[in-house]
Amino acid sequence: MYLFIINRRSGGGAGGRTWLAVEGLMQQRELAYETLFTHSAASAETLVAEALALRHDWSAAIVIGGDGTVHSVLGALHRCRVPLAVIPAGSGNDTARGFGLPLDTAEALEAALSGVCMDADLLAGAGGLTLTAVASGFDAQVAANVNASRYKRLCNAIGAGQLAYLIGIVQTLLTFKPCPVHVTCDGVEQAFPSGWLVSVCNLPSYGGGLLICPQAKADDGLLDVCVVHGCSRWQLLRLFPTVMKGRHVSLPFVTLLRGRSVAVRFAESRHAIADGESLGQGPLAVRCERGALRVLTPRAAHGAMPALDAAARQAEG
Numbered sequence: 001m002y003l004f005i006i007n008r009r010s011g012g013g014a015g016g017r018t019w020l021a022v023e024g025l026m027q028q029r030e031l032a033y034e035t036l037f038t039h040s041a042a043s044a045e046t047l048v049a050e051a052l053a054l055r056h057d058w059s060a061a062i063v064i065g066g067d068g069t070v071h072s073v074l075g076a077l078h079r080c081r082v083p084l085a086v087i088p089a090g091s092g093n094d095t096a097r098g099f100g101l102p103l104d105t106a107e108a109l110e111a112a113l114s115g116v117c118m119d120a121d122l123l124a125g126a127g128g129l130t131l132t133a134v135a136s137g138f139d140a141q142v143a144a145n146v147n148a149s150r151y152k153r154l155c156n157a158i159g160a161g162q163l164a165y166l167i168g169i170v171q172t173l174l175t176f177k178p179c180p181v182h183v184t185c186d187g188v189e190q191a192f193p194s195g196w197l198v199s200v201c202n203l204p205s206y207g208g209g210l211l212i213c214p215q216a217k218a219d220d221g222l223l224d225v226c227v228v229h230g231c232s233r234w235q236l237l238r239l240f241p242t243v244m245k246g247r248h249v250s251l252p253f254v255t256l257l258r259g260r261s262v263a264v265r266f267a268e269s270r271h272a273i274a275d276g277e278s279l280g281q282g283p284l285a286v287r288c289e290r291g292a293l294r295v296l297t298p299r300a301a302h303g304a305m306p307a308l309d310a311a312a313r314q315a316e317g
């Protein structure tokens, strides 16, 4: 049995359109499924947990939405030990990108039904569980500005979700000021007198394909940290095109760290985000929960995990 969790609003309405396509494909295949249309992040976790508790034979919970929708149900999937599948329908879709999931709906559905999965790490702390990244500083302010903007909707309407983030970067550059930041990684504290942003990543990209921690691996039990500090506004602007390919990592004002637990404390109040969703303002403290979430991904077919069916999972625990 499959549970589809659908956020019709994701991707400026792409969620609703994607579900119509998926519904047609599922009916052709004559597979048993249930649907849950969620209307807010706040209620999604409880609704999903209640739906999952009604049966024990879930093969997967298949999210139709973007990174925010996935984020909203991580707690429920983790507790109920049901694998996550994603049919991307958001603006950024960095969860899908990070797990090598097809952006094409029919292909993503194939991956969701394949039973091939891997055990992925989660970030714990920062208000709950996170799959892609938590970030504080400039990039979180960009996300806050993009989410509050009208241009996000316009960009989604023309199928250019990434463009919204590029506009958001330029918008935020005009007002944002760096300040001192302390980053503690596995108990070792480092101070950066002029910190722009700190990203703590489980997957390589966020913000619609910005490869902020290109070396991040979802199943290595480690968090990858990128600190951007001590550069001018102009240097920061010039950094962003290089982030598209992950080439910023060799710049002198970029410091990379890696560890199991990370705390970030800016001297001034700074926005923070988790999976692109706002956490409000304040310090961050996260740790890596190794292999805490099973994810259906074609990438696992190249080595990591064998296919797993619902019965085997039940036997496991």
Ligand SMILES: Nc1ncnc2c1ncn2[C@@H]1O[C@H](COP(=O)(O)OP(=O)(O)OP(=O)(O)O)[C@@H](O)[C@H]1O
Pocket (backbone or CB within 6 Å): 006, 007, 008, 009, 010, 011, 012, 038, 039, 040, 041, 044, 065, 066, 067, 068, 069, 070, 072, 073, 089, 090, 091, 092, 093, 094, 147, 275, 276, 277
């Ligand atoms: N489970 C949910 N059901 C309904 N709405 C949700 C849910 N989770 C989050 N939301 C709200 O819907 C918005 C859009 O969802 P989502 O983040 O998945 O898509 P997106 O912002 O278009 O794409 P992405 O996060 O990939 O950039 C979120 O910012 C949040 O406000």
